[in-house]
Amino acid sequence: xxxxxxxxxxxxxxxxxxxxxxxxxxxxxxxxxxxxxxxxxxxxxxxxxxxxxxxxxxxxxxxxxxxxxxxxxxxxxxxxxxxxxxxxxxxxxxxxxxxxxxxxxxxxxxxxxxxxxxxxxxxxxxxxxxxxxxxxxxxxxxxxxxxxxxxxxxxxxxxxxxxxxxxxxxxxxxxxxxxxxxxxxxxxxxxxxxxxxxxxxxxxxxxxxxxxxxxxxxxxxxxxxxxxxxxxxxxxxxxxxxxxxxxxxxxxxxxxxxxxxxxxxxxxxxxxxxxxxxxxx
Amino acid sequence: xxxxxxxxxxxxxxxxxxxxxxxxxxxxxxxxxxxxxxxxxxxxxxxxxxxxxxxxxxxxxxxxxxxxxxxxxxxxxxxxxxxxxxxxxxxxxxxxxxxxxxxxxxxxxxxxxxxxxxxxxxxxxxxxxxxxxxxxxxxxxxxxxxxxxxxxxxxxxxxxxxxxxxxxxxxxxxxxxxxxxxxxxxxxxxxxxxxxxxxxxxxxxxxxxxxxxxxxxxxxxxxxxxxxxxxxxxxxxxxxxxxxxxxxxxxxxxxxxxxxxxxxx
Numbered sequence: 001x002x003x004x005x006x007x008x009x010x011x012x013x014x015x016x017x018x019x020x021x022x023x024x025x026x027x028x029x030x031x032x033x034x035x036x037x038x039x040x041x042x043x044x045x046x047x048x049x050x051x052x053x054x055x056x057x058x059x060x061x062x063x064x065x066x067x068x069x070x071x072x073x074x075x076x077x078x079x080x081x082x083x084x085x086x087x088x089x090x091x092x093x094x095x096x097x098x099x100x101x102x103x104x105x106x107x108x109x110x111x112x113x114x115x116x117x118x119x120x121x122x123x124x125x126x127x128x129x130x131x132x133x134x135x136x137x138x139x140x141x142x143x144x145x146x147x148x149x150x151x152x153x154x155x156x157x158x159x160x161x162x163x164x165x166x167x168x169x170x171x172x173x174x175x176x177x178x179x180x181x182x183x184x185x186x187x188x189x190x191x192x193x194x195x196x197x198x199x200x201x202x203x204x205x206x207x208x209x210x211x212x213x214x215x216x217x218x219x220x221x222x223x224x225x226x227x228x229x230x231x232x233x234x235x236x237x238x239x240x241x242x243x244x245x246x247x248x249x250x251x252x253x254x255x256x257x258x259x260x261x262x263x264x265x266x267x268x269x270x271x272x273x274x275x276x277x278x279x280x281x
Numbered sequence: 282x283x284x285x286x287x288x289x290x291x292x293x294x295x296x297x298x299x300x301x302x303x304x305x306x307x308x309x310x311x312x313x314x315x316x317x318x319x320x321x322x323x324x325x326x327x328x329x330x331x332x333x334x335x336x337x338x339x340x341x342x343x344x345x346x347x348x349x350x351x352x353x354x355x356x357x358x359x360x361x362x363x364x365x366x367x368x369x370x371x372x373x374x375x376x377x378x379x380x381x382x383x384x385x386x387x388x389x390x391x392x393x394x395x396x397x398x399x400x401x402x403x404x405x406x407x408x409x410x411x412x413x414x415x416x417x418x419x420x421x422x423x424x425x426x427x428x429x430x431x432x433x434x435x436x437x438x439x440x441x442x443x444x445x446x447x448x449x450x451x452x453x454x455x456x457x458x459x460x461x462x463x464x465x466x467x468x469x470x471x472x473x474x475x476x477x478x479x480x481x482x483x484x485x486x487x488x489x490x491x492x493x494x495x496x497x498x499x500x501x502x503x504x505x506x507x508x509x510x511x512x513x514x515x516x517x518x519x520x521x522x523x524x525x526x527x528x529x530x531x532x533x534x535x536x537x538x539x540x541x542x543x544x545x546x
Contacts, residue, residue, distance in 0.1 A: 197367075
């Protein structure tokens with residue numbers, strides 16, 4: 001997906017300068033976007049037809065038409081928006097917390113060998129604990145409501161961000177840091193003017209994988225006990241035997257995950273235009 | 282006046298890279314250092330840049346000791362080392378962040394004109410050719426108006442035509458600001474084109490083997506007899522610097538610049 005978006009940005013830059021090619025360009029772009037829809041549409045139609053022909057057990061494999069009806073009903077009658085916003089705010093708080101701590105510790109450990117030797121072994125050890133395994137402890141510590149869920153999500157987000165930042169610092173070209181030294185930048189200025197911009201592309205990737213894990217852990221948290229949220233819809237669908245509701249919730253997850261990921265991509269794109277890599281052209 | 286006093290540098294593994302360098306360079310002089318691999322040329326330059334510390338000896342600029350990067354000393358590396366996330370103009374202005382915005386912009390503007398890239402201020406470094414990028418690196422060092430500019434094989438990665446044009450560009454920038462230039466190179470023709478004085482170094486440990494003054498008027502004709510004569514002199518010195526403890530008969534057969542050049546690499 002990233003490459004279509006990158007290509008999109010070069011195309012729109014050209015649109016701004018040359019008007020002649022713009023029409024053809026944007027038509028081609030629409031075609032590219034449309035191309036991504038071909039596979040799901042074909043699958044959906046095949047599924048629908050197979051259901052209508054009686055080839056599928058429609059109680060367990062509801063056809064797309066019924067899923068969309070369910071989705072519509074959820075949206076109109078059953079407060080789908082509430083479920084979405086509850087889940088989204090959990091992901092947002094957990095993601096914020098995880099990104100903040102991951103970035104801070106990652107930058108300290110990445111910049112200072114002392115800090116790295118001090119904290120990295122411990123953190124790597126903690127990373128080996130499967131994040132879900134924290135749940136019982138978090139429930140004892142933080143209760144069964146929001147705090148324990150947010151904590152679990154934050155743990156899930158923390159590690160990819162921390163690892164991404166530490167790794168990116170280690171990969172920064174020593175020669176560029178030397179340029180900073182020649183211009184007599186102090187440590188803080190070297191971090192701000194050289195190290196941080198240099199790691200930014202990897203940082204964005206770390207944020208995106210962190211966000212992915214955030215969505216993963218919100219489901220884990222909500223499956224284990226929640227009265228609202230998309231994960232609760234999944235659980236409720238299983239308890240009451242409503243596969244259409246489960247699939248409707250899955251679709252919502254797909255859309256929300258993709259949407260939030262696109263927000264990161266779009267928000268950071270202006271700061272990455274300098275890149276000279278295979279993916280950026 | 283840039284003074285190097287009994288400068289030595291021994292690496293942690295015991296290898297002595299520099300074995301006592303004494304050198305005094307007048308303000309505005311162009312000194313070019315040539316020598317075979319491992320003779321400590323780059324080591325010496327890094328010491329003067331303040332990027333590394335000497336094991337013993339001192340470096341001083343107009344009486345002030347240099348033991349860390351100094352505001353009056355600019356450095357140009359073999360690679361342009363532009364920051365890829367900054368525009369060309371921001372790269373040039375990188376060391377000027379303490380100046381007011383207007384003055385910074387004006388200096389950057391002027392520098393872009395001087396290096397012949399007036400329209401490239403808003404481009405990304407990736408959009409530049411190798412020669413253009415190195416011009417920008419030169420501008421970045423010169424806008425800070427250093428008294429001393431250190432250049433570590435600055436043109437070695439460029440093709441012959443680009444190299445010649447950058448040498449000319451460097452000379453014209455030099456004549457505008459008259460900084461002291463201390464340049465390290467592998468290229469004897471480059472040394473004779475640029476230098477007021479050529480320092481030939483010898484390895485194990487790095488020392489000064491010979492000093493060859495170049496008293497040709499500028500601009501220099503790279504095809505004149507005088508130019509060739511000095512080029513041969515430098516090559517002969519290089520050859521001598523590498524053959525001190527080897528059998529001597531080789532140096533007699535190496536008066537031809539081409540064979541000599543082939544040997545001292």
